[in-house]
Structure formats: structure tokens, C-alpha cells
Amino acid sequence: MNIATQTPDLPTTLRQARHARRISQLELSLRMGVSQRHVSFVEGGRSRPSRELLSAWLQELDTPLALRNAAMLQAGYAPIYSAAPLGDPSLVRADEAMAQLLQSHDPMPALLIDAQWNLLRLNQGARWLALTLLPWAATLPEGTPMNMLDLLAHPEGFMHRMSNLREVGPTLLAHLRGDVAAQPALAPRVEAVAQRLQQRLGGELPPQARPYPGAPVLTTRFATVHGELAFFSMFTTFGTPQDITLASLRVEHMFAADESTRAVLRAQVPATPVA
Numbered sequence: 001m002n003i004a005t006q007t008p009d010l011p012t013t014l015r016q017a018r019h020a021r022r023i024s025q026l027e028l029s030l031r032m033g034v035s036q037r038h039v040s041f042v043e044g045g046r047s048r049p050s051r052e053l054l055s056a057w058l059q060e061l062d063t064p065l066a067l068r069n070a071a072m073l074q075a076g077y078a079p080i081y082s083a084a085p086l087g088d089p090s091l092v093r094a095d096e097a098m099a100q101l102l103q104s105h106d107p108m109p110a111l112l113i114d115a116q117w118n119l120l121r122l123n124q125g126a127r128w129l130a131l132t133l134l135p136w137a138a139t140l141p142e143g144t145p146m147n148m149l150d151l152l153a154h155p156e157g158f159m160h161r162m163s164n165l166r167e168v169g170p171t172l173l174a175h176l177r178g179d180v181a182a183q184p185a186l187a188p189r190v191e192a193v194a195q196r197l198q199q200r201l202g203g204e205l206p207p208q209a210r211p212y213p214g215a216p217v218l219t220t221r222f223a224t225v226h227g228e229l230a231f232f233s234m235f236t237t238f239g240t241p242q243d244i245t246l247a248s249l250r251v252e253h254m255f256a257a258d259e260s261t262r263a264v265l266r267a268q269v270p271a272t273p274v275a
Contacts, residue, residue, distance in 0.1 A: 107269035115248035230257035
């Protein structure tokens with residue numbers, strides 16, 4: 001049997017979560033106020049933690065909410081967190097907040113993605129930019145699921161338009177591989193991005209890039225019919241979310257890195273109607 005296809009048990013889940021945070025059993029035991037022996041027994045499957053201890057354990061390891069629910073079920077306890085789908089009445093206020101974040105950022109691009117990098121929503125600026133960089137996407141049926149990692153790995157995807165790929169590509173890949181520690185399901189897509197990056201850079205991956213001296217952030221530059229467009233990004237997430245869906249969501253705000261990019265967006269993206 002292929003071990004990779006087996007469903008992890010609680011000891012495996014806890015060991016993997018601790019290793020992902022790169023802390024020892026001793027450090028974890030000191031943080032929780034229990035003996036290292038007890039941590040060892042739980043991770044070895046010789047002892048089962050109480051619900052309260054398991055909750056504190058997962059909190060110390062800062063595990064994703066979905067993994068906390070999975071660990072609770074593995075231990076025989078009820079899940080802690082809800083997982084309401086986006087659009088559920090219980091998330092209406094959060095939904096309104098996300099819509100406001102997207103709309104208020106126009107004409108600059110903003111997009112809503114989940115933990116798997118699925119593209120959920122776009123503002124007008126992001127829609128314009130996507131069709132400018134990926135004109136073939138206009139022929140896709142409406143409602144076609146889109147994933148940002150797939151669009152990076154696509155032969156005519158975002159990398160195809162990045163004019164400074166050698167500068168930003170390695171850093172982007174390092175960040176994506178960091179995400180895999182918390183979201184193992186991302187691994188195949190991230191490796192597809194790595195293969196595409198390697199092909200685009202001529203068979204080699206340079207060391208992780210750093211901003212140029214004096215530049216606090218990396219700027220991504222795209223070659224377009226409107227000239228070179230340059231952006232840097234910031235992400236907005238929900239503080240202390242108590243729902244798995246909300247915990248997985250983030251809004252990427254793209255900002256113009258120069259005045260020429262800002263001018264193009266202002267000229268090309270229609271004004272957002274006032275609600």
C-alpha cells in the first residue's frame with residue numbers, strides 16, 4: 001500500500017504539525033505546561049490527550065482551523081470550528097466586508113482567493129488586468145473555476161508576461177513552498193509552478209531573490225500592449241476567524257509601483273458605480 005494515500009491518525013497529524021513549526025517536543029511541553037514524556041506518549045500513540053489539552057496543543061502549533069477539526073475527529077471529539085460555505089447567511093457581514101474591500105480598491109486590481117489559491121472574486125481592475133495578461137481567458141465559459149497556481153503554471157499564463165521573472169520567480173516559489181507545509185494538498189500545483197519557472201529561466205533556478213537596495217518590497221513587472229505595468233501586493237485576512245471558510249480567505253490588493261502603471265489603470269478601468 002502507498003503510505004502517501006493513507007489517512008493520517010492523530011499521532012501522525014501532531015508530529016507533522018510540530019515538525020512544520022520546527023520545534024522540539026521539549027519546547028512544546030514547556031509551552032503547554034506538561035511533561036515532555038506526555039508529549040512523547042501522545043505523539044507515539046500510547047496516550048490520548050483530553051479535548052482541552054488537544055485544543056491548547058493545536059493552538060500552540062498555530063495549525064490551520066481545518067486541521068484542528070480533523071485532529072479533533074481523529075481523537076474522537078466533536079469539531080471545534082464551523083465551515084459555512086461562502087454565501088451562507090451566517091457569513092453575510094463578512095461577505096459584505098470582502099465586497100467592500102474589492103470595490104474600494106478599484107481601479108487598482110484586487111482579488112479574493114482561498115487557501116488552495118482558488119480565485120473566487122475579482123474587482124474591475126483585476127478583471128481588466130487578467131484579460132490583458134491572459135486574453136485567451138475571455139473564451140472560457142462563464143463560471144469556469146480558476147486557480148492562481150494553475151494560471152502561473154499555464155504555458156500562456158502569468159509567467160509568460162512577467163518581464164522580471166528571474167528577479168521575482170524564485171521568491172514567489174519559496175513562498176509557495178512554505179504554504180505547502182500548512183496545506184500539503186498544494187504540493188502538486190506548486191511543483192508544476194516550479195517546473196514552469198525552471199523552463200522559463202532556461203533550466204536553472206537562481207537563489208531566492210531579494211528586493212533591490214532601497215526597495216522594501218518585490219515589484220512584479222508585466223509586458224503588455226499598454227507598456228510595462230508594475231505592481232506590488234498586500235494581503236488582507238480576517239483577524240481571529242472562528243470559521244474554516246473565513247480562515248482560508250484572503251484579499252490580494254495590487255498597488256501600482258510607478259506613475260505610468262497608475263495612469264494606465266485609471267484610463268482603462270471604468271469607474272466603479274456608487275452603491
